[in-house]
Amino acid sequence: MNETTTGSILTTEGVPLKVSLQKAEKRNKIRAILLVAPLLVFILVTFLIPIGDMLLRSVDDSYINTVFPKTFKEYKKWDRQDLPSEELYKTMFFEVKDSEGYAIGKASTRMNYAKSGWKSLLKKSKRKFKKIEEGPYKEQMIAIDKKWADMEYWKALGVMVDATTAGYYLNAVDLKYNVDKEIVRQKENRRIYNHTWIKTFKVSVLVMIFCLMLGYPISYLLSTLPLKYSNLLMICVLLPFWTSLLVRTVAWMVMLQQKGVFNNLLVMANVIADENRFKLMYNETATIIVMTQILLPFMVLPLYSVMKTISPNYMRAALNLGASPLHAFWKVYMPNSVPGISAGCMLVFILAIGYYITPELVGGKDGQMVGNWIAYHLKTTLNWGLSAALGAILLGVLTVLYWVYNKLVGIENIKLG
């Protein structure tokens, strides 16, 4: 009616159609926003902000600068060739002496990551500095503890001068800064994380594979059985799913330990001798067995939902066209179930890689995963920076895997239900 060929389309009243549409849709938009708002706020407050905060902690190194601001200012003038000047010793002296005890304690913990020995040095100094009334301070400090004359300690401060650090990330992959802020490997006996990373991936991949191997036939059966039987079987699959994770894990402990049900049965049946009982508990094997059982429903559900949609006529058609049942399965059924396989594998892998409670309870020393180290540093050593770095790497790895997966399979091929 109006000039529809050139420019924007107008309504009969002469208002541009887009403006009119926006007006009409405005109410709906507001309604939609109001509907999601509570959940959005909840997630923001309880999930996104804490995660963001934790991620910041993995690079944050500002606290120490608030305890020793003048020292670090003075420190930057130091040439790192000979022992520092009297001036640096003096600022250090007063900032140690005048600071609150807990602040020194917290700062010294951080300084100890850079060079061990700092913590005890500061603790001792804080106590003894009270007796020193006047300068020059350099000699008196060295008299209290010879470490004050050790260049290594002074050099190590250089690693902490900046407000941010990559130190926690280096730590998380068995590297560190030396006192000259060069990246070096950790001492042999302190290399634990690379080993843990490899183990975490290995366990996750194995759990994923076992879940697929166990879950695929069950899902197939579920999707082909008549409804009344498949419902019953589905309940059998889901029943453990509804049981507390802790209860199931403890049940496995009863089953698998050396004097447990499984070993007792084998001994009773004379399959193994009493002294040759299998070591199935408190090691990596236990972690894999128990995690496979716990994560199995996460494989079965997406597989089932995809298989349910595969028409039985595909298999029939393949057989009719002359393919043996095995060939028909491999060439026709399996490719059509790929969306379920990928969804299940991804779900299980993601859940497995960050697993904590099961390895903690059944893994022993040998079965610990990255999640356990994160918890350990959060709760025991209070090295939150390292916890955050480990967590951030985990998150990064998953993001990369997701991206690769999306490139290879296409995320739109995933079906969760």
Added chain:
Amino acid sequence: MGSTDTFVKFEKVDKSYDGETLVVKDLNVDIPQGEFLTMLGPSGSGKTTTLMMLAGFETPTGGEIYLDGEAINKIPPYKRGIGMVFQNYALFPHMTVNENLAFPLEVRKLIKTDIQEKVKKALDMVELGAFGNRMPLQLSGGQQQRVALARALVFEPRLVLMDEPLGALDKKLREQMQYEIKHIHENLGITVVYVTHDQSEALTMSNRIAVFNDGKIQQISSPDILYEKPENAFVANFIGENNQLKGKVKSISGKNCIVTTDKGDEITSLKINVNSVGDSSTVSLRPERVEINSADSNFENTFNAKVKELIYLGDHIRTRVEVCGNDQFIVKVPNSYKGANLKEGASVKLSWKASDSRALDLG
């Protein structure tokens, strides 16, 4: 065709799923080589089960099926060499059209050049030569249908089964495909067993039609005989439109009998499915064989009737009248000067020949 070239034979075949009821009862059919046989019936009548038994996806509970003289009950479906077109086509969605067609040939370990040649030939036959690299879901319903047909034929089976293959298509496309399938059947000389619940489809395509109901074949014969000479009330009712007049046999004389309705009208009919005087019977009569106000006196049956309803259908007027106590009696009146003159409520005279009215069972 004589019984010597029987290609498929069902012998006393029974099928039960639950051990309590029979879905197929004592089925005996001989299908000669090259025949287009349609199994027609309402849903649950056993026709699809019969087809599935022939394809090998269901095992007969009793009896034996023979293919080319060989008992096939124990032969698995993938060794039977029977082509099949499925309901909703069952094209493999992860393969291109070419790959779908090549599947049966690759399974048979043909060499690559032969496969390509045969696939191309089959696609050309269904006029989809240019669509080989498409995925099935990129094709329209009719095109998918043709691909399914080509796939069932590409490995040159001697027997092709079709399970309501046109059910998902719209009416126009369905009619077009009916002719195409019919022509392919004629050109290739293959044997086709076709399942449908659509009677016009069955009438269009088949050499013979087997009408199924309640697990049994009610009648098996060529389309024209089935329409014009139904042997029982179910077939008469299921195939085409049909007027039914219920009554009791009053007398029998040779080929004919007289059936008296509840109102006392006496209808002279062919004696088809009644045995003795006093039997209950349904007289079956095609609407197009009834004349209104005919001047001709050659009709054995003439009754007064009242016009109840006129439905305008263009070329003819569907006229519902009340006659012999039945107010659902339909007469097709050609849209001529005479037909256009009818009014609702008018009294008319209906006439038909004894040879057009068939005394059947009660139904």
